[in-house]
Amino acid sequence: MKDLSLHLMDIVQNSISAKASKICIFLAADNEEDLFTMKIVDNGEGIEESLLKDITSPFATTRKTRKVGMGISLLKDSSNMAGGNLQVYSKKFEGTKLEATFKISHIDRIPLGDIAETIVTLVMASPDIEFELDISNKNDCFKFRTVEVKEQLKEVPITQFEVLNWIREYINSGIKIIFGGVLNEILS
Amino acid sequence: MKSLAELEEIRKKTLDQMSLRKSNDGMRVIVGMATCGIAAGARPVMTAFVEELNKRNMNDVTVNMTGCIGVCRLEPIVEVIDKDGNKTTYVKMTAEKAVRVVAEHIVNGRVCVDYTIEQADK
Numbered sequence: 001m002k003d004l005s006l007h008l009m010d011i012v013q014n015s016i017s018a019k020a021s022k023i024c025i026f027l028a029a030d031n032e033e034d035l036f037t038m039k040i041v042d043n044g045e046g047i048e049e050s051l052l053k054d055i056t057s058p059f060a061t062t063r064k065t066r067k068v069g070m071g072i073s074l075l076k077d078s079s080n081m082a083g084g085n086l087q088v089y090s091k092k093f094e095g096t097k098l099e100a101t102f103k104i105s106h107i108d109r110i111p112l113g114d115i116a117e118t119i120v121t122l123v124m125a126s127p128d129i130e131f132e133l134d135i136s137n138k139n140d141c142f143k144f145r146t147v148e149v150k151e152q153l154k155e156v157p158i159t160q161f162e163v164l165n166w167i168r169e170y171i172n173s174g175i176k177i178i179f180g181g182v183l184n185e186i187l188s
Numbered sequence: 189m190k191s192l193a194e195l196e197e198i199r200k201k202t203l204d205q206m207s208l209r210k211s212n213d214g215m216r217v218i219v220g221m222a223t224c225g226i227a228a229g230a231r232p233v234m235t236a237f238v239e240e241l242n243k244r245n246m247n248d249v250t251v252n253m254t255g256c257i258g259v260c261r262l263e264p265i266v267e268v269i270d271k272d273g274n275k276t277t278y279v280k281m282t283a284e285k286a287v288r289v290v291a292e293h294i295v296n297g298r299v300c301v302d303y304t305i306e307q308a309d310k
Contacts, residue, residue: 001227010226013255065258071223121231124238125221125253152195156206161242162198170190177189 001074003113004038004102009121010071011040011098016126018044018096024132027115029104029182031138036084036102036109036183047090055088075100082109104183111185116171119144120164127159133171135178142174214271215249215294217241220263222256228263229282236283237266240290249294262308268293277305 001007008025015023020042028037047055054060056076061069076086083103090096102109119133123146133144149167150158157163180188219225219234230253237251257265262279268289269275276299278289285303292298301307 006226006231009221009231010223013221013223017255063256065256069223074223074227117231117235121221121234121253124251148192149195152192153199156199156202160198160202161238162202163195164238166190166195166198173190 001078001110003111004078005113005115005118007075007078007100007110008038008040008115009118011075012118012122014071015040015042015044015096016129018042018046020044020095020129022130022132024134025119026134026136027112028134028136029179031104031182034104036104037099038102039097039099041095041097043095046092046094046096047088048092052088052090056086072098078102078110082106112175112179112183115175116168119171120168123167124159124164127157135174137178137182140178142178144171144174216269217249217251217294218267218269219251219253220255220257220265220267221253224256224260225263225265230264232283233264233266233281233286236286237290240287241294244290244295246290246294259305262305265305270297278303279305279308 001010012023012025022043024041026037026039051060051062056073058068058070058073061067063069072086072088079086079100079102083106084101086098086100088096088098119131123131131146135142146158149163153163175186179186217237219230219237221230221234234251234253241249241251257267259265259279264281266278266281266286266289267275268278276293278285278300281303289300289303292300
């Protein structure tokens with residue numbers, strides 16, 4: 001994967017397959033600790049304990065068609081490559097939490113990528129799932145909630161093209177405010 | 189900074205348009221969006237479909253995503269299903285190819301034969 005937004009898209013697909021109705025995404029950059037954290041929390045059906053212990057192996061998968069599942073192992077690689085780590089916590093029937101960390105200044109840290117595009121694509125494809133996005137740095141936090149958007153829209157569907165455009169711009173402005181100058185790929 | 193209040197305006201605007209819309213003609217576009225698809229560039233392909241369809245005001249075509257279709261080496265894969273249920277599988281898609289598929293296949297009903305999976309395996 002070229003950037004974090006593609007990893008995010010891929011990992012959220014797991015939550016969708018696990019029939020989650022609510023998916024929370026946290027992106028946090030801490031400049032003092034030189035640490036970037038991406039966290040995805042869902043209320044899906046959770047992971048079997050026997051599978052959880054080697055979940056980061058590319059040969060761990062629940063699918064029936066073949067014996068490989070690359071998503072989590074690729075993210076673990078990206079994270080390890082940049083001096084970070086990946087953890088998965090899960091409880092059957094309660095949900096799953098995945099956390100990946102990255103050293104911000106590490107030469108091999110992949111860039112953030114187009115987070116807004118990922119969220120828009122996810123909302124468009126799964127309009128019934130509630131998405132929450134929290135973007136934070138040491139001092140500030142930007143929040144996006146599909147619940148709030150839907151409340152405002154009433155009978156108009158969230159998949160409306162104009163609404164999706166608004167979401168894209170809204171998230172992009174949040175990323176600029178929070179990560180501008182904190183991650184060197186985003187200008188302040 | 190943008191605010192949630194702006195959505196109220198979008199809501200009013202789209203409400204008028206929504207009443208004008210004709211009923212569903214049932215054409216569907218399905219983009220493979222598993223690890224293989226995403227890594228090969230399926231996200232920009234899906235965005236291109238949505239944008240092009242909107243440009244042409246074709247609100248009756250649905251664009252959706254699915255998991256791995258099974259031929260990872262040919263990703264990004266897009267399936268177009270017409271109103272009679274005929275399925276066309278396009279492989280190795282790009283945003284540019286997506287624009288052509290919308291114009292020729294979805295609007296005019298002519299399959300873009302050179303992008304299909306049958307051609308890729310020859």
